[in-house]
Every structure is written in C-alpha cells, then in structure tokens.
Amino acid sequence: MNCYHHENNPANGTCKNCHKAICKECAIDTGRRIACSHECAKDVSDYNLLMDKSKKLYGLDESGTKIQTGTLMTVALGSIMLGTGIYRYFEYDAIDWPSLLIGGVFITFGAMGYVKNKKIGISC
Ligand SMILES: [Zn+2]
C-alpha cells in the first residue's frame, strides 16, 4: 500500500481520523496517533483529549493515582456531614448530633470499604 498523497512512497501508517494510508513525510504526529493533514490532526488530538478525560473519569489512567470512586464518594459525603456538624457547633454553639453521627458512620464505612477493596485488589 502506498501513501495517499505520494504515489511513490510506501505507506507508513494510516490517518487515525480518515483512515487514509500515509507515508512518513506527510504523517503528523499528534502525540500517540498519526494524522494525514492538519484538519485531521486537530480531530485526532481532540479525540486524544477526550480519551484522556474519560480514562481519568473511570480511574483507568495509569499515570495518575487509582481512585476508588465509591469509597471516595462515601468519605466525601461523610466529610461534608461532619463539616456541617462542626460548623454548626461553632456557629450556633449547638452540637448537631445527627450530622456528626452520620458523617462519622460514612467515613468509617468508607475507610472499611477502602481497606477491603485494597485487600482484594479492586479499584473501582
Ligand atoms: Zn486524515
């Protein structure tokens, strides 16, 4: 297979946007994928960005720390509840037991879930 743009050049790869065969000379490196033109390069880098974003969203990005979304949510919720309780204590001088209790329970469950998941090796 020869390059779509250069008849005499053997194709080095395919454009990841329009799938035309392209040679080294006209391939535009977008980081991980190659493109045949600047228009395609733009689309491919947009796609790269999108992939990076969704990878991060699901905690699949190897370069970043793996986040246990469920555990994190529980701990975050607990922190909010606990924070509200502490805030009310200082603001109104009244102990907001429900908020403190629920917050504490959430954080405990979150921590327990984290330890459990870590033991099994699940991170989702
Ligand atoms: Zn292309």
Ligand SMILES: [Zn+2]
């Ligand atoms: Zn070419």
